[in-house]
Amino acid sequence: MMSKNNTPMSDSPDVLKFIHTADLHLGSKFCGISGMNPDMAKKMSKATFSAFDNIVSHCIDNNVDFLLISGDIYDSADRRIYEQLEFRKRLAKLSDYDISVYLAFGNHDPLSGWSAKIDWPGNVNIMPGNDPECLFYESGGKKRAAIVGMSYKQSNTTVNLTKYYPEKENSWPFTIGMLHCNLGTDTGHEPYSPCSVKDLTDKNYDYWALGHIHKPQIIQESEPVIVYPGNPQGRDMGESGIRGCYIVTVSNRGSIETEFIETAEIKWEKVSVNVSKISDENDLIKRIEKEIQKIRRNSGDKPTFLRLTLTGRSPVHSLLSKEGVADDIVRHFRDEEESNNFVFLEKIIDNTEPEIDLNEVAKREDIVGDIVQISDSLLKEEAKLQTVRLKLDDLFKSSKGKKFIEDLSDDEMGELVKEARTYLLDRFVGGDSK
Structure with a gap:
C-alpha cells in the first residue's frame, strides 16, 4: 500500500524521514481463544511487544530521523509497570541510534492515569495535556520539522481538540500535527476528539499523524497528507487484515512519499x-x-x-x-x-x-x-x-x-x-x- 505524488524524490541529505505509528496497546489481552497449546499462548502474550520491536527495527534499518506515536501506547489508563519498563527499553534502543521519539497519549492512556515515575531516555518528547505544543526537530544546526501535538488529559475527551492547535507559521519548516481523534462520522469507534477534514486542512500543516482508528488508511494524499496508520498488531477477528505503520519520506522540495510496512507478528x-x-x-x-x-x-x-x-x-x-x-x-x-x-x-x-x-x-x-x-x-x-x-x-x-x-x-x-x-x-x- 503506497501513496506517491508525481514529484521524484531527492537523494539530498536534506530529505526528512520518519515513521508514524499509533495504538500500540502494549500488554493488550487476547481474549476468546481457547484450545491453544502453551507455545501458541506465549506468542499471543508477546504479540503487541513483538510488533513494536518490528517498528523499532524498521526505524533503525531505514535510518529515520524520528518516530511519531499518536496515542494509546498502553491498553489501560492504569498502565502496569511491566509495560512501561518494556516500552522504555525499546525507546532507549532508538536513543542509541540517535532517533528521536514524539509521544502523544490517547484515551486509553491519558495523562491522568497512573504512571510509574520512570525517567524517559533523552530522545523522548512527550506532548502536554493542557494545550498543543510545537517542538522542532533539528539536525545540522537547522530546523527541519515542526511537530505540533497534545496528549489527552482525561480519557473521556469528547471535545474537538483541533480548535486549540495553532495555524502553521510562515517561519515553520515542514509541519506535522499529532492527534488522537475520531475523524468524520460512522467510524465504528468512540467519538473521542471528533473533528473534520476541514478542521485539519484549515491549519495549513503538511502532514497529520493521527491515531485512534485501528484500520490503516490514508484519508487525504496531499495538502495536507492525513494518515491513520492503524494498530501495528491486530488483537481479534475484528482487526483482521494487514497491520503495520507508515514510513514517510519528505524531499528537500517538500514532496511526500508514504509507504505502508507490515509489522504484525500474528x-x-x-x-x-x-x-x-x-x-x-x-x-x-x-x-x-x-x-x-x-x-x-x-x-x-x-x-x-x-x-x-x-x-x-x-x-x-x-x-x-x-x-x-x-x-x-x-x-x-x-x-x-x-x-x-x-x-x-x-x-x-x-x-x-x-x-x-x-x-x-x-x-x-x-x-x-x-x-x-x-x-x-x-x-x-x-x-x-x-x-x-x-x-x-x-x-x-x-x-x-x-x-x-x-x-x-x-x-x-x-x-x-x-x-x-x-x-x-x-x-x-x-x-x-x-
Whole structure:
C-alpha cells in the first residue's frame, strides 16, 4: 500500500524521514481463544511487544530521523509497570541510534492515569495535556520539522481538540500535527476528539499523524497528507487484515512519499469458501485443508488465526447443521497444528443452505411456501426490511444491549433474514426436499 505524488524524490541529505505509528496497546489481552497449546499462548502474550520491536527495527534499518506515536501506547489508563519498563527499553534502543521519539497519549492512556515515575531516555518528547505544543526537530544546526501535538488529559475527551492547535507559521519548516481523534462520522469507534477534514486542512500543516482508528488508511494524499496508520498488531477477528505503520519520506522540495510496512507478528484472517460442489464430509475436510495450506503459504511465516465461513447450497448442509459438527471439525484441525507458523482455525461459521429449489418451494400453499415468500419480500423491498429493523430497535438501543451488540447494517440485516429462512426450512423440510 503506497501513496506517491508525481514529484521524484531527492537523494539530498536534506530529505526528512520518519515513521508514524499509533495504538500500540502494549500488554493488550487476547481474549476468546481457547484450545491453544502453551507455545501458541506465549506468542499471543508477546504479540503487541513483538510488533513494536518490528517498528523499532524498521526505524533503525531505514535510518529515520524520528518516530511519531499518536496515542494509546498502553491498553489501560492504569498502565502496569511491566509495560512501561518494556516500552522504555525499546525507546532507549532508538536513543542509541540517535532517533528521536514524539509521544502523544490517547484515551486509553491519558495523562491522568497512573504512571510509574520512570525517567524517559533523552530522545523522548512527550506532548502536554493542557494545550498543543510545537517542538522542532533539528539536525545540522537547522530546523527541519515542526511537530505540533497534545496528549489527552482525561480519557473521556469528547471535545474537538483541533480548535486549540495553532495555524502553521510562515517561519515553520515542514509541519506535522499529532492527534488522537475520531475523524468524520460512522467510524465504528468512540467519538473521542471528533473533528473534520476541514478542521485539519484549515491549519495549513503538511502532514497529520493521527491515531485512534485501528484500520490503516490514508484519508487525504496531499495538502495536507492525513494518515491513520492503524494498530501495528491486530488483537481479534475484528482487526483482521494487514497491520503495520507508515514510513514517510519528505524531499528537500517538500514532496511526500508514504509507504505502508507490515509489522504484525500474528495475523487474523477471515475467509469465505463456497462448498456448493462438495458432496460429502470427506471432500469437505479436504477443501478446508486446502484453504489452510493456502493461508500458510501466504502468511509470510507468521502465525495466523483463521475464521472460515462456509457458503452455498450443498449436500453437506444437513451435516453442518447438526449440533457440534462444526466444532468437531475445528477441533480436528486444531489438533493437527504445531506451534511454529501455525494456522489456528478459530471458528467455522456455517452459512450454507439446504439443497432446496426456493422458486419451487415458494409456490407451495402452506407455511413452508409462506416462509420463502415472506423472506423474499423482505430481501427485495427496502421498506419491509426496515420494519424488521424497527422490531429489533428495543434490543439494539437498550442500555444493556448496546454493551454487547452493535446495530446492523442493511447487508447484515439481509444476512439475518437468510439465516432465519434457512433455520426454519431445516426444521420444516430438512435438506432433502427439492
